[in-house]
Amino acid sequence: MAKDPVRVLVTGAAGQIGYALVPMIARGVMLGADQPVILHMLDIPPAAEALNGVKMELVDAAFPLLKGVVATTDAVEACTGVNIAVMVGGFPRKEGMERKDVMSKNVSIYKSQASALEKHAAANCKVLVVANPANTNALILKEFAPSIPEKNITCLTRLDHNRALGQISERLNVQVSDVKNVIIWGNHSSTQYPDVTHATVNTPAGEKPVRELVADDKWLNEEFIAVVQQRGAAIIKARKLSSALSAASSACDHIRDWVLGTPEGTWVSMGVYSDGSYNVPSGLIYSFPVTCKNGEWCIVQGENTSDRYHFSLVNEFYVMLTRLSYISRTLHR
């Protein structure tokens, strides 16, 4: 029997990421080739005509799984009945800026859209925040939508995770699908810590540690980390626009694994609320290694952490404190 359609909200749907993301969702990349979807697309009034153009293209593409499209500039209409919300709406940074530099513009969006989601989304709606600064926007959403369970509010660090897999695969000249279990700790910012301590490569002789195969700790501890941390800036420098297709694809990976589960023995990185694991203060939205089953994520426990991890934790904690103080000054008025 055919499945009932799932309603998926994409905010900022007329933008760069939105334009790459909505066809992926309509093709089944996010929820599977047997899962019909109804797309809810939200943007702001100045982008209404462009949004309508995206809707026209979705109709013209005749996606068999696409059972309806709502294209609107009204947040209540956009959020009504949605099962999954991918929050992309907001402003990207430009060359030379840090992601936190778009905070003042973007966090207020997440305050107002939190209440629309809280009041009008379907029960148990899963939320993925993509817009930067992603951890902080997710924290705002959690704060201003207190009736959405905190386990349902996440942010995207899967792009950083995928970037780390890509770098290892290029360095070792192996298929990216043979590399697994890197970890992104922390924020989706240049202070994050990409960690290969437990990462492995599937070889004809079985699974081997990345560190053993690379056999170059200097590269792993310095260049690899810097490249992953700075990849967003490198793409902006090259494209004069921020990453879009890789962000859209990683957003699909994040939701697919969350809803359908991670493969046995594999973990992925997700920005989720901290329950105090690995000494990360409770309540922060922080990127951890997680496994997913039956639509729930679970932080991988008991992995060894290095001195560099502890250094990064202090760093990240400082970043979050600065942001929280900004939020309490500006939003709770």
Ligand code: NAD
């Ligand atoms: P873009 O400027 O091309 O598109 C953003 C869209 O959001 C625009 O159409 C804009 O009109 C819309 N928008 C603005 N305010 C809105 C609001 N209140 N409600 C609904 N829509 C609104 O930008 P983009 O390249 O698509 O990037 C979107 C965001 O995603 C940026 O903040 C960017 O920095 C971030 N990003 C995050 C990651 C990640 O890994 N977490 C990766 C890439 C980009």
Ligand code: LMR
């Ligand atoms: C990215 O990592 O590509 C995005 O966060 C965009 C940016 O500002 O770097």
